[in-house]
Amino acid sequence: MNRRAFLLLATAGTFGSALGVNTLMQQANATESRKGVLTMPATTLYSASDNPAGGHFLTRLDLANGQMQSRAVPMRGHAVLPLTHGRVLLFGRRPALECAVVDWQKEISGIPATAGRHFNGHGCLSAAGDVLFTSENAYDEKRGVLGIRDSKTFQHLGEYDTCGLDPHDVQLMPDGKTLVIANGGIEQHPDFGRRKLNLDTMQPSLVYIDAASGKKIDEYRLPDHHLSIRHLIATADGNVGVALQYEGDLYRQQPASLVAWQDKGGDLQLLDISPADVALFNGYMADLAYDPRQQILAVSSPRGNHTSFWSTRERRFLHAHPLPEPSGVSFLADQQQFLVSDATGGIHTFASTYQPASASLLHHYPDTLWDNHVVLS
Incomplete structure (x- = not known):
């Protein structure tokens, strides 16, 4: 299907088809889960993982009883997206030429990248749930794109330009009409693996586009062009x-900071932190989750071996706690706690508070190396 046909479908209502109340509620809960906020009691955790021998897996964990099930996948995974009918999509870690679709009762199937593209680790669904957007790199053309696919068949429908290089994370905004994209700004090519080819001239950006047309709505940049915009959370x-x-x-x-915040309609601003504190994180932040009641943002730093907590109300860093390579972060609204995974197999919880609080170990799996993101459902 070409771009014109795709746009005709969008105009005809593919993105906004009428849904029953129960379906809308299920999709809202799933969307909140993908954003790192779970409003219903969590029962299952999904994450990419590795083992000490270098095997790659999609893992699901029953949080109540600690029972874990893993399926081997052909590539190292990154972000996870639950789909309908028990299927789970594992995005390949950049630069990846495929993603994996896991049905726990069937064979694993793959989604190949289109010619001249590779996956960049993230994606999201349209408001109606029928269209899948994937962050991709058009490496020979030196531009970022969002791949557009049918979420059931994964047929490629077209693509949008992300108006920048190296799109990584992408989220659907709560209006159901706007996509927000983290353009990391880094030139890359699969012939060079994960080598970064343009650090002197990189230009990261936060871009908003219309989900139905791909038209750019707005774009924001930070003063320091070496601050690559990687991961997002939309409240x-x-x-x-x-x-x-x-x-x-x-x-x-x-760097002046490693976390930024944008109020709806406002500027993208770095959150305040002292030079001594920002040095804890070794220049690298990964996953993030948000407590809207306390207005606290939790951000993991696997290279800094700390989980950090920030006040978005006061626009400042609060405190950090040491963990061995903390990875995925989600917020358990029913418990007022953040859940954090780490690279040694630990699953921890932190109370959401302005005062420093120690981690509580919930589960531990010594042979499981959790990857950068967790999704709860």
Whole structure:
């Protein structure tokens, strides 16, 4: 299906088809889960994982009884997206030429990248749930794109330009009409693996586009072009939190901050932190989750071996707690706790509070190396 046919479907109502109340509620809960906020009691955790021998898996964990099930996948995974009918989509870690669709009762199937593209680790669904958007790199053309696919058959329908290089995370905003994209700004090519080819000239950006047409709505940049915009969280109020990774020389200077926040309709602003505190994170932030009641943002730093907590109300860093390579983060609204995985197999919880609080170990699996993201359902 070409782009014109895709746009005709969108105009005809593919993105906004009428849904029953129960379906809408299920999709709302699933959307909140993908954003790192779970409003219903969590029962199951999904995450990419590795084992000490280097095997790659999609893992699901029953949080109540600790029972775990893993399925081997052909590539290292990154973000996870639950689909309908018990299927789970595992996005390949950049630069990936495939993603994996896991049905726990059937064979694993793959989604190949289109010619001249590779996957960049993330994706999201349209408001109606029928269209899948995937962050991709058009490497020979040196531009970022969102792949557009049917969410049931994964047929490729077209693509949008992300108006920047290296799109990584992408989220659907709560209006159901707007996509927010983290353009990391880094040029890459599969011939060079994960090598970064343009650090001197990189230009990260936070871009909003119309989900039905691909038209750019707005674009934001930070003063320091070495702060790569990597991961996002979009709140129910339309605010956006950003986790950053510093591509400058840490031996010469520390970045001003590694977390940014944007109130709906406002500017993208770095959250305040002292030079001594920002040095804890070794220039690298990964996953993030949000407590809307306390207005606290939790962000993991696997390279800094700390989980950090930030006040979006006061626009500042609060405190950090050491963990061995903390990875995925989600918020358990019913318990007022953040859940954090780590690279040694630990699953921890932290109370959501302005005061420092120690981690509580919930489960531990010594042979499981959790990857950067967790999804709860």
